[in-house]
Each structure stands twice: as structure tokens, then as C-alpha cells.
Amino acid sequence: MQAALTQQLLDGLIAPAGASAPIARAAWAIGEEVAGPAADDVDRESRFPSEAVDELKRRRLLSAMIPEALGGAGASLAEVAGGVRALAAHCASTALVLAMHSIEVSNLVRHGRTDAFDDLMREIASEQLLLANANSEVGVGGDVGRSICALEETAHGLQLKKEALAISYGEYADAIVATARRNAEAAETDQVQAVCRKPALELEPISTWDAMGLRGTCSRGFRLVAKVDPDLVYPVPFAVIASTGGLQAGMILLSSVWVGIAEAAAAKAHSTVRAAARKSPGALPSSAMRLAELAAQLQQARSLLATSVARYTAVDGSEQMEDPAFISELRNLKVSTSELAVRITTAALTICGIAGYKRDTPISLDRHIRDAHGGLVMVSNERYLQANAQLLVARKRL
Ligand SMILES: Cc1cc2nc3c(=O)[nH]c(=O)nc-3n(C[C@H](O)[C@H](O)[C@H](O)COP(=O)(O)OP(=O)(O)OC[C@H]3O[C@@H](n4cnc5c(N)ncnc54)[C@H](O)[C@@H]3O)c2cc1C
Incomplete structure (x- = not known):
């Protein structure tokens, strides 16, 4: 299996x-x-x-x-x-x-x-x-282990008001899963996660989504106001949801996107080099060396993903899922695959040349290059490296 x-x-x-x-x-x-x-x-x-x-x-x-x-x-x-x-x-x-x-x-x-x-x-x-997410918040950015907003008891039941930094496809989703402090008195880190369902939620846009790439995600910021069904507040704290598999699954699924973008760009570079080889039989096209370098990077990205998925599958349901070393490996997966996607899409441009640079050719790399950069900021790599740096300083082995 x-x-x-x-x-x-x-x-x-x-x-x-x-x-x-x-x-x-x-x-x-x-x-x-x-x-x-x-x-x-x-x-x-x-x-x-x-x-x-x-x-x-x-x-x-x-x-x-x-x-x-x-x-x-x-x-x-x-x-x-x-x-x-x-x-x-x-x-x-x-x-x-x-x-x-x-x-x-x-x-x-x-x-x-x-x-x-x-x-x-x-x-x-x-x-x-379709489910969307509103974990990040204006004021805490991508530090989703803290919330400013809180679930509040009102005369009309539980209510959540949140200034969400970005809710991808929020307007198109049937429900939005959001973090918040447990109640108005709770500490910033004492969070729960609730499923806010339409039509009991209102979204007021607070920012636009005219982004460099990943433009179809429509990740605008919204002021979210929701009447929350108490039965749809997770029975465990958000910290438990995150540490027992939520974070891990997230990093694997997002990294799958960055690997797929890299593969698409690599496929265009590959077809370009093969077309050049067909034109001059017996001679190795000069771009073939660049393709060989690109293939080595692609192998790294694929192998990292495959290894992490295999490890996730092996530890699923056990306490090892929460092993800080495993979580650190998955942060490395996300950081590495997103950086490799940027490098591979750019390397593909060197191989495809002007036909890759133009936006209206079958081997255009415009969208892939811009989309790949989204991986660097969709939860900042700096934030993940900082977390890993802290762990490495404390650990005796790498
Ligand atoms: C395409 C896309 C879709 C998204 N969709 C959603 C969504 O559906 N729901 C949602 O909740 N969020 C979503 N987000 C937001 C995302 O999850 C992050 O919260 C957001 O990208 C972080 O924004 P930021 O860079 O402004 O903030 P921060 O994470 O606060 O980082 C800002 C900058 O500060 C520096 N920095 C911050 N913290 C550290 C640290 N600890 N160590 C070192 N440097 C640090 C980094 O240089 C970083 O670039 C989306 C983002 C993108 C790009």
C-alpha cells in the first residue's frame, strides 16, 4: 500500500x-x-x-x-x-x-x-x-495560534465578529471555518474553531484581491459577522486540531499545489528541449543541460512531497503525528517546495525563452511564475523558518 x-x-x-x-x-x-x-x-x-x-x-x-x-x-x-x-x-x-x-x-x-x-x-x-477558512486576522497576520476576536454570548445566541485578513473564495463558500478566542475573557491563545454557515453569516469586504498570482482564489479580506451554532464549535481546542493533524495536512496539501505548478512549468521546458532535439538530430540542444539541472530540482520537490506523505500516512492516528521533529520536517517541505517551485518555473523560462516569456503562447510561463510566488507568502516561509530555528537551537540533533 x-x-x-x-x-x-x-x-x-x-x-x-x-x-x-x-x-x-x-x-x-x-x-x-x-x-x-x-x-x-x-x-x-x-x-x-x-x-x-x-x-x-x-x-x-x-x-x-x-x-x-x-x-x-x-x-x-x-x-x-x-x-x-x-x-x-x-x-x-x-x-x-x-x-x-x-x-x-x-x-x-x-x-x-x-x-x-x-x-x-x-x-x-x-x-x-464548499468550505472556506478564516483563521488569519487583521492584527495577527499569519500567526494563527492567536486570535483577537472572540465568540461572544449575545441575547441572540453565540456570535462571532472577525476582521479576517484573507478568506479565499469566501463569497462562494457554503460555510467558513474560523478561529476565535473561546470567549471574551479568554487569552489570545485560548482558541476554538467554529463552522459558520450561510445564511447565518455576513461578509463585508475590507480589501480587494488584485494579486500577483493565484488570482482565482479571490482571497479578499472580510469583516465576518456570524451567528454560530454552538454544536458546530469543535469540541477540542484549536491548538489540538492544529497539532494533531491540521497543520500537517495543511502543509502537505499546500505543498502539493507548489509541486504541481513546478511540474507544469517543467513539462513545458521538457517539450521545448525535445522539439529542439528533433530539429537537429544527433546534436544535444544547448538547453538540454539546463533541463537536466531543472530535472534534479524537480526530483527534489517530488521526493520531498512523497516522503512527507508516506511519513504522514505511517504516523496517522498515532502520537508521532505531534512529534515536533515531524512538524519541523513538514515546515521544511512547505518552505522547500515553494522555493523550488519559484526556481523551477524561472529555470523553465530560461529554457523556453521568448515563447515562455510571452503570455499568448502554448508554452507561456507567465501564470506559473506568478502563481509560484504565492507559495512563499501563503503562510510566510520566514515564519516557518523562524519556528524551525527555535526548535533547532533547543534540539541536540539535526
Ligand atoms: C493566496 C493566498 C490565500 C490565502 N487564503 C487564506 C484563507 O483562506 N484564510 C486565511 O485565514 N488566510 C489566508 N491567507 C493568508 C495566509 O494564511 C497568511 O496569513 C498570510 O499570507 C500572511 O500574511 P502576511 O505575510 O501579511 O503576514 P505575516 O505572516 O504576519 O508575515 C509578514 C511578514 O513578516 C515577517 N514575519 C512575520 N512573522 C515572522 C516570524 N515569526 N519570523 C520571521 N519573520 C516573520 C515575514 O517576513 C513576513 O513576510 C491566504 C494568503 C494567500 C497568499
Whole structure:
């Protein structure tokens, strides 16, 4: 099983349509038929990739990880990571939507063990509900282990008011999962996480999303005001949700996007070099050396992802999931794959030349290069390196 998973993740991107994993295969088909053809328009207009997300729903990928008993497919994180990666090769914004939604589903499966959460999972499966997230906050930035806002008891029940720094596809989601202090008296770090459902929530935009890349995620800032169902507040603290798998699943799913972007750019570089080789049989094109360098970097990115997914699968359900060394490895995964994606997309530009630089050619790298940079800031790499630096100073071994 483990060997098969690793093989699926290491399979070259050139033919993932033939991948044995059904989710990766379905995601690749959505990418090829719907998300890819719409990607340039989504990027140009900075619009939600609604046609691709409709297709994710039609193929029931939004409930992939929900247990079969509740109407889902009972898929593993590894399988969904394969799907995210396949989709990212065609449209990184759509892949990121699936990744962010799946982080929330993964948390639900892990911690939503009450009747109300079971009902919610059944509904996600039957209606293909889309979940968004509002963890980051104006004033704390990406330091999501702290909240300024709080769940407050009012005459009309539990209420949450939050100045959310960014809620990707907030306007298009059916529910938004948000962190907050447990109550008005609680410390900044005493957080819970609640599922805020439409129509009992209002979103007032407080910023725009005219971003360098990942433009289809529509990650505007919002003032969120929600009436919260007490049964949809997770029964465990947010710190537990994060440390027992939430953080880990998040880093793997996001890294799958960065690897998929890198693979798409690498595939364009590869086809360029092969076309040059066909033109002068017997002579190695000068760009082939650059391709060989790029392939070494791509192998690093793929291997890092495959190793982390294998390790996650091995420790899932055990205390080792919370091992600080493992969490530190996953931070390295996210930092390394996002940096490699920037390097690989840029290296591909050197190989593809002017046809890659132009925006209207089949081998344009414009969108890939801009999207890849989003990985550096989507939870700042500096923040992750700082956390790892603190751990390394305290640890006796590397
Ligand atoms: C495409 C995209 C989609 C997003 N979608 C969502 C979403 O759906 N929901 C959501 O809640 N958030 C979302 N975010 C926000 C994201 O999760 C981070 O919170 C956000 O990118 C961090 O913003 P920041 O760089 O301003 O803040 P910070 O993380 O505060 O960092 C600012 C800068 O300060 C420095 N810095 C900060 N802390 C440290 C530290 N400890 N050590 C060293 N340097 C440090 C770094 O140089 C960093 O670049 C999204 C972001 C992006 C880019």
C-alpha cells in the first residue's frame, strides 16, 4: 500500500491521466477538460474558477475524504494530495481551492465526532458543500495560534465578529471555518474553531484581491459577522486540531499545489528541449543541460512531497503525528517546495525563452511564475523558518 502511494506520487506528470489513483485521475481529467482551458481567463479576470469547482462537485471530490458511512469516498490524505497536485498542473487556483477545502474536511473527519458534525459531513457529501477558512486576522497576520476576536454570548445566541485578513473564495463558500478566542475573557491563545454557515453569516469586504498570482482564489479580506451554532464549535481546542493533524495536512496539501505548478512549468521546458532535439538530430540542444539541472530540482520537490506523505500516512492516528521533529520536517517541505517551485518555473523560462516569456503562447510561463510566488507568502516561509530555528537551537540533533 505504502509503496503504491509513493509510486503514485513519484509518477511523472507526463502521463498522470494513466495514474492508478482514481482521485488523481479524476482531477487530471478536470484539469485537462475544464480547469486548464479556463485558467487564463480566471487569472486575467481574477475570478473564481466556478466551472472547475462545479466539476469538482459533479465528480464528488469535495467529499472525497468523508467516511463512506457518511456518504463520502473515505479517501486518504495521500490520495487527495495526488489530486491537488494533478489539478495544480492545469490551474493552481482551482487546486488551491480543493486543497484549502480538503484541509477543513480533514479536520472534520478527525475531530467532528458529534451528531451535529456527522450531519454536516453528510450534508457536505450530499450537497457537495464548499468550505472556506478564516483563521488569519487583521492584527495577527499569519500567526494563527492567536486570535483577537472572540465568540461572544449575545441575547441572540453565540456570535462571532472577525476582521479576517484573507478568506479565499469566501463569497462562494457554503460555510467558513474560523478561529476565535473561546470567549471574551479568554487569552489570545485560548482558541476554538467554529463552522459558520450561510445564511447565518455576513461578509463585508475590507480589501480587494488584485494579486500577483493565484488570482482565482479571490482571497479578499472580510469583516465576518456570524451567528454560530454552538454544536458546530469543535469540541477540542484549536491548538489540538492544529497539532494533531491540521497543520500537517495543511502543509502537505499546500505543498502539493507548489509541486504541481513546478511540474507544469517543467513539462513545458521538457517539450521545448525535445522539439529542439528533433530539429537537429544527433546534436544535444544547448538547453538540454539546463533541463537536466531543472530535472534534479524537480526530483527534489517530488521526493520531498512523497516522503512527507508516506511519513504522514505511517504516523496517522498515532502520537508521532505531534512529534515536533515531524512538524519541523513538514515546515521544511512547505518552505522547500515553494522555493523550488519559484526556481523551477524561472529555470523553465530560461529554457523556453521568448515563447515562455510571452503570455499568448502554448508554452507561456507567465501564470506559473506568478502563481509560484504565492507559495512563499501563503503562510510566510520566514515564519516557518523562524519556528524551525527555535526548535533547532533547543534540539541536540539535526
Ligand atoms: C493566496 C493566498 C490565500 C490565502 N487564503 C487564506 C484563507 O483562506 N484564510 C486565511 O485565514 N488566510 C489566508 N491567507 C493568508 C495566509 O494564511 C497568511 O496569513 C498570510 O499570507 C500572511 O500574511 P502576511 O505575510 O501579511 O503576514 P505575516 O505572516 O504576519 O508575515 C509578514 C511578514 O513578516 C515577517 N514575519 C512575520 N512573522 C515572522 C516570524 N515569526 N519570523 C520571521 N519573520 C516573520 C515575514 O517576513 C513576513 O513576510 C491566504 C494568503 C494567500 C497568499
